[in-house]
Amino acid sequence: MTTIRDVAKKAGVSVATVSRFLNGNGYVSQEAAIAVKAAVEELNYELNTVARSLSTKKSNLIGLILPDITNPFFPELARAVEDVALTYGYTVVLCNSDEDPKKEKNYIETLKKKYIAGFIVTSNQLDAPHYANLKLPVVALDRVINEQIPTVVSNNRQGGFMGAQALVDRGSKNLLFLRGPEDFGSANDRYIGFKDAMERNSVAYETVFCPFHFAESESIVEKILQDNKDIDGIFASSDVQAAGALKAAHNLGLAVPKDLQIIGFDGISMGEMMTPALTTIAQDIYKMGAIAARVLIKQIEGQPIDNFMNEIPVSLVVRGTTKGAVT
Amino acid sequence: MTTIRDVAKKAGVSVATVSRFLNGNGYVSQEAAIAVKAAVEELNYELNTVARSLSTKKSNLIGLILPDITNPFFPELARAVEDVALTYGYTVVLCNSDEDPKKEKNYIETLKKKYIAGFIVTSNQLDAPHYANLKLPVVALDRVINEQIPTVVSNNRQGGFMGAQALVDRGSKNLLFLRGPEDFGSANDRYIGFKDAMERNSVAYETVFCPFHFAESESIVEKILQDNKDIDGIFASSDVQAAGALKAAHNLGLAVPKDLQIIGFDGISMGEMMTPALTTIAQDIYKMGAIAARVLIKQIEGQPIDNFMNEIPVSLVVRGTTKGAVT
């Protein structure tokens, strides 16, 4: 392994000068710069980041804490984070928290020992002490926490409104809203948006809490559909819920979208694979991850952050589980 | 931050002794051990892994190189790797290669600079020079490479056989086999298994190359199904292909499984969400990832590796796209 010392010797300068050149700070004369540059190239020198980290107490590692990469919403997010991190020379460590504060804390502790540069966090625990005392750049992704910390979320409220309205526009008169977990802010925003829409339309509706879980959604919806034959439109807070609803409809022999229209939320690629393909309020998942990464890196590099709240627009993607608009 | 020096002072010994105690190598007297232990606890000391890495030229970082975390097969694999890595005190870095040798090489280079402890790699490029000269523990996951490097794969050949046989047992007489990419060893093994089964049964069949991509599978299968109305059973080399085939069947108004049976391969959770739910040859994906991680860590820690070839059994999961066995 060739070290900075080798470069210095070859260039006929001190290691300090090489270091300054490499980091672009401090003054380096033209002459010295040229000599160093040549030596670096000739020796094929690459800076040892571990040594640098020890010295600066910083690294180019980014921690990505998310509930579970196995949940189909997260891989695309992770992909985006990883892509832009790579672009800027950062490396991402994947942390599955299972929404467990202890696991999160554990990750934070072990990564701090590695002088981790910052965290992108998808968690409801962001007000927990291990975040409060973090003293490290953090950005909240997919979940709003507080105004102190930069956040990237979809415009969930608008999405909630749009989904409900789309159902009404297409003739549904009796809606069922599958509400996500109560302690999950983004899900609540979707609910609020849904309610907004209900206030402007005179249609019947009911809501039910429903986990973001396929089989549970299926059985919850199946039960409700049996009790209430009037329901002709379901708006789910997630695509996985919507998939469960679709399955329930199939189980009961309901024709989708004729008897029952369904709209999901998320826009994960699985939605296209269903039959009929799922109409959904699509989040720009990749964009969310990409922006989160950029905002984090800005923080890490001490650049000013203009927007603490980055709300990403959502869009209605009409596929097969809804009819053409009635308008 | 409290350092080893603080601990040494408090315990009344040298830093060398503390280090020996911490690492469990070299001799440490009972007395000294007790004092150090007390000091560590009192000071809440935690070893700085960056400093250790610089000194030992080793880290507890593991690189997980996979094509694309966005492909639904990989998240579960990644999850398993991450889970067992955590157990053993390792941290995993996620690397999406897009099957691009340049990207792989790039990751390997940047991680080597971090004294990465080893790699788990899902790649077809393992014979490329950047792996050959690696001099680092590696395990091949999901793809066989050569006998030098420990490998974890499903018993793909057996799976190919089982899927074909399951179709025949359930009355299909005209099979279509969706063959995966040619340069992908595991896909070839599935094909070989399929052929094995065909030799023992007198049914008609045809095969077609098909990428592991939903929309392309859909259109390829739709075309074939139109040309050949006799096909009554499709065996796909992946669940995503099978989802495309199912969609194609729906498009053509074919009843599944009555007119056409479909079996996939992988066992990803998406399969359950389809209608009908997908019958599939399920890989034990989590187990594959977990074993890969354990084998890698064994290597890293210099333990003997008993099996260079870990072939994980697959199983037939019967759901809705096949009929009850005819037998």
Next chain:
DNA sequence: CTGAAAGCGCTTACAG
């Protein structure tokens, strides 16, 4: 069994 010391490969005041 233990400690002093050198070394891992950088960065960064500081003096010049």
Next chain:
DNA sequence: CTGAAAGCGCTTACAG
């Protein structure tokens, strides 16, 4: 503009 030197927090021969 530049270099000598100390320091980041560990590990590890080596001498005792």
